[in-house]
Amino acid sequence: MTADTLRRSPLGHLADVLAAHSTGGERGVRLREVPFLAQLDLQLHPHGPAAQRIATALGTPLPTAPNTVTAGGPDDLQVLWLGPQEWLVLGPDGSAPTTAGLLRAALADEPGSVVDVGANRTTLELAGPAARHVLEKGCALDLHPRVFGPGRCAQTLLGKVNVILHQVDAEPAYRLLVRGSFTQYLTDWLLDAMEEYRHPPLPA
Amino acid sequence: MLLIACPWCGERDELEFHYGGQAHVAHPADPEALSDGEWAEYLFVRDNPKGPFAERWSHAAGCRRWFSVVRHTVTHRILAVQSNHPTAADGTKPVTA
Numbered sequence: 001m002t003a004d005t006l007r008r009s010p011l012g013h014l015a016d017v018l019a020a021h022s023t024g025g026e027r028g029v030r031l032r033e034v035p036f037l038a039q040l041d042l043q044l045h046p047h048g049p050a051a052q053r054i055a056t057a058l059g060t061p062l063p064t065a066p067n068t069v070t071a072g073g074p075d076d077l078q079v080l081w082l083g084p085q086e087w088l089v090l091g092p093d094g095s096a097p098t099t100a101g102l103l104r105a106a107l108a109d110e111p112g113s114v115v116d117v118g119a120n121r122t123t124l125e126l127a128g129p130a131a132r133h134v135l136e137k138g139c140a141l142d143l144h145p146r147v148f149g150p151g152r153c154a155q156t157l158l159g160k161v162n163v164i165l166h167q168v169d170a171e172p173a174y175r176l177l178v179r180g181s182f183t184q185y186l187t188d189w190l191l192d193a194m195e196e197y198r199h200p201p202l203p204a
Numbered sequence: 205m206l207l208i209a210c211p212w213c214g215e216r217d218e219l220e221f222h223y224g225g226q227a228h229v230a231h232p233a234d235p236e237a238l239s240d241g242e243w244a245e246y247l248f249v250r251d252n253p254k255g256p257f258a259e260r261w262s263h264a265a266g267c268r269r270w271f272s273v274v275r276h277t278v279t280h281r282i283l284a285v286q287s288n289h290p291t292a293a294d295g296t297k298p299v300t301a
């Protein structure tokens with residue numbers, strides 16, 4: 001398809017740079033882009049009949065607890081809570097048309113909306129033992145495991161940039177959804193914050 | 205910096221919020237009937253108390269919902285947070301600081 005051969009992700013040209021700055025080991029931290037995730041913004045009343053139909057269609061209930069994520073379904077979709085009647089449905093590249101069709105059919109004529117926002121943000125994945133320490137340099141949320149863990153998400157500021165933060169693994173591993181025009185800046189910020197973990201700690 | 209308890213997201217830095225001015229300013233039922241002075245009063249004139257003040261805040265960098273806060277204008281202590289969203293089951297939540 002023409003669209004597939006022409007499309008570019010905001011960090012596609014920096015994949016090698018991100019890999020070169022990623023490190024392993026007990027102080028390691030890795031950064032990569034997960035481009036072209038399907039992203040659908042969903043708005044509807046959380047307790048109406050459509051919410052139940054949508055849960056059935058997706059194979060997972062819509063999360064009603066603030067800043068939590070549910071996952072499931074044959075397409076391995078993830079549903080992030082964005083507000084009391086707003087969610088972000090994430091899926092693999094190319095799944096948006098099918099999922100949007102399911103959601104629209106389930107919504108039927110109840111008040112609500114299903115909007116493809118896949119071009120809005122790209123996704124960064126920050127993972128490794130030092131990942132939380134990197135985020136803590138520019139994010140005011142308490143990300144300690146006693147408060148924040150896998151299955152949690154938050155809309156917040158990182159390095160003064162609006163992000164959707166989603167912890168996907170206890171390693172820890174985080175996904176950061178960031179608007180395309182802020183991606184280069186946030187990547188520069190992250191690479192700078194990651195720099196110290198490429199070197200052994202100074203002796204105490 | 206204030207730590208404001210969003211009714212949904214919990215405590216977040218003031219930087220994540222947008223200020224919306226005095227709460228409970230009712231839109232005139234019949235704007236046509238107002239004099240220019242009364243209309244200007246509605247548009248521009250707000251209370252400026254020394255003490256508890258009910259005001260609107262939006263969690264702009266978070267869940268983007270509007271809610272009300274009672275803040276003491278001298279101490280900045282937040283005395284209550286209230287959502288009037290139809291799906292919020294909790295009503296007014298007193299904040300203990």
Ligand SMILES: [Zn+2]
Binds near residue numbers: 213267
């Ligand atoms: Zn909030």
